[in-house]
Amino acid sequence: MINQKVISIILGGGQGSRLYPLTATRSKPAVPIAGKYRLVDIPISNCINSDIKRMYVLTQFNSASLNQHIKNTYHFSFFSSAFVDVLAAEQTIQSDKWFQGTADAVRQSMHHFLQHDFDYALILSGDQLYDMDFNDLIKKHRESDAEISIATYPVDAKAATGFGILKTNEENVITSFIEKPETKLLPDWTSDVSDAMKSQGRHYLASMGIYVFNRDLLVELMNNPDTIDFGKEIIPQSINKHKTVSYSYEGYWTDIGTIESFFEANLGLTDDIPQFNLYDDNRIYTRARILPTSKISGTTLNRTVIADGCIINAAQIEHSVIGIRSRIGDKSVVTNTYMMGSDYYETLEEMKPGKILMGIGKRCIINNTIMDKNCRIGDDVTINGGKHLDDIETDQYLIKDGVVVIKKNAVIPNGFSM
Known part of the structure; x- marks a missing residue:
């Protein structure tokens, strides 16, 4: 009607x-x-x-x-x-x-x-x-x-x-x-x-x-x-x-x-009962993507929303929203983060040794962060957002009111710390 x-x-x-x-x-x-x-x-x-x-x-x-x-x-x-x-x-x-x-x-x-x-x-x-x-x-x-x-x-x-x-x-x-x-x-x-x-x-x-x-x-x-x-x-x-x-x-x-x-x-x-409730009959419509189910290995999850098509090997994810096609590497810890995900998958041929892959690498600590689409965060990266950080903008990220925003398509090198 x-x-x-x-x-x-x-x-x-x-x-x-x-x-x-x-x-x-x-x-x-x-x-x-x-x-x-x-x-x-x-x-x-x-x-x-x-x-x-x-x-x-x-x-x-x-x-x-x-x-x-x-x-x-x-x-x-x-x-x-x-x-x-x-x-x-x-x-x-x-x-x-x-x-x-x-x-x-x-x-x-x-x-x-x-x-x-x-x-x-x-x-x-x-x-x-x-x-x-x-x-x-x-x-x-x-x-x-x-x-x-x-x-x-x-x-x-x-x-x-x-x-x-x-x-x-x-x-x-x-x-x-x-x-x-x-x-x-x-x-x-x-x-x-x-x-x-x-x-x-x-x-x-x-x-x-x-x-x-x-x-x-x-x-x-x-x-x-x-x-x-x-x-x-x-x-x-x-x-x-x-x-x-x-x-x-x-x-x-x-x-x-x-x-x-x-x-x-x-x-x-x-939240257990979010104020904006996606889990009822009043549906929110969006583009219907044909994506595989998300695959999670060895990860402790708490208060976390995970979209379709993700490959996650993190140690822990808490109070975070993980978007479509996200990849998170071994032993990484992600808290208080909105990761928008990726627009496409990298092929096996593109995932060469030593290359910083799309998503979050191994042994990373990501906190109080928004990651826009198609970001690449290397291994052993620490991004700890919070009010202790001053507002600043670089080519790869922006800090506003304590929230670190990794820009779309940004590349954060191995070992970077904030």
Whole structure:
């Protein structure tokens, strides 16, 4: 079944500089997550699970790998109207500029959306981790006779300064909105939240960057070329003119905006009962790869997630996510690490004696580290990330907030120590 009243618009974001170097060669939605998925799989899967199967993904930076992933992943029946299409910024008669902001990206792409019949536009971010029933969001939007609905999430004072914060009346109609308020302004922006949220100090309603717009209103708002961003302009300017309603969400949600938040979100998947639960009926869809089972010999595993196609001879792996086609050599110890894995296998002919092979070599100690795709770490290497390390960048790695990020295709020589 396809929800014919809704079309989904997934915003790929800008340059993704806060996730650099993971975004050096790929767009933010294409960043690998949880060992086998891409970030864009999360909003797409939420849509599919909600029977919303007409989706556009808007992007303009490093979009080749995102294009390839979507082309290889999301195939629907020839007799279905379902699709997932990538729209990159393009020059037209109306505009010769790149996307200037979230609203400008939607404006420049409107001629594609309007080829379809729909009543509501569901606008999503391409870099968030959550599990939401969009049917309930659309249902509440219709029942409240709203023109705009904003999904909101209670946050604490520390996080509030990084989000758009809003206040509502008794009917959940949004009465005021401020984008990224200063700390001194927060006492005036507390909201009445549930007891569970109060106990965690989450007194502020933050916009999740998830919006529902009535079609006619979206068309009207997009006629003003001076408004380029939803959070900074469209929403603040609309709340006193158009009925804008808050849809309160208190499930798991995290904005994958920084290396630290990305690292924590991945390692959180190793918890006994992870907050973002991959082990239920709400599936996360991704590219179906024909890979062998993982082979593990002599390894002690604890709180570890291992994807398909791995060959592991490590001594110990703890609190780590090991991605597809990963190889870890004898007597190595891997802790608090997200290893994205490899895009391909090396052949036996390529695995020559003395060559640093793809993956982690023998007798290595790897801690507090993100390894991007196709990394080569030699034998007897020690990488011990943590807050004791200063932020730095080299050709092969970057250190940010204590997390060591080994760059894609990097080679770390035998005996290297950090």
